[in-house]
Amino acid sequence: MRYYGQWMRDEAEKRIGHLYPKIKITPEMVAARPDLSPYADRELTVIAWLWARTVKSPNPAFYMWMFRWHRPSCYQLKQARRYT
Incomplete structure (x- = not known):
């Protein structure tokens, strides 16, 4: 089951990944929103607009x-x- 789930995720990333940009969490963002501190200096994928x-x-x-x-x-x- 995990293999199939990972395969589906990879296929979705290949086909529509360009529609979901990655955003780097900067120290300025963390200063404004402390709840982002666990994600500092990481790139996260936008999943909703x-x-x-x-x-x-x-x-x-x-x-x-x-x-x-x-x-x-x-x-x-x-x-x-x-x-x-």
């Missing part, structure tokens, strides 16, 4: 620009509702 909706700017001076639009509070609200 926060997707945001993009909308055109309502400002006429920036009509050609697209901006990310998301409200973190809406995620917190959904989380709170789930437990009440």
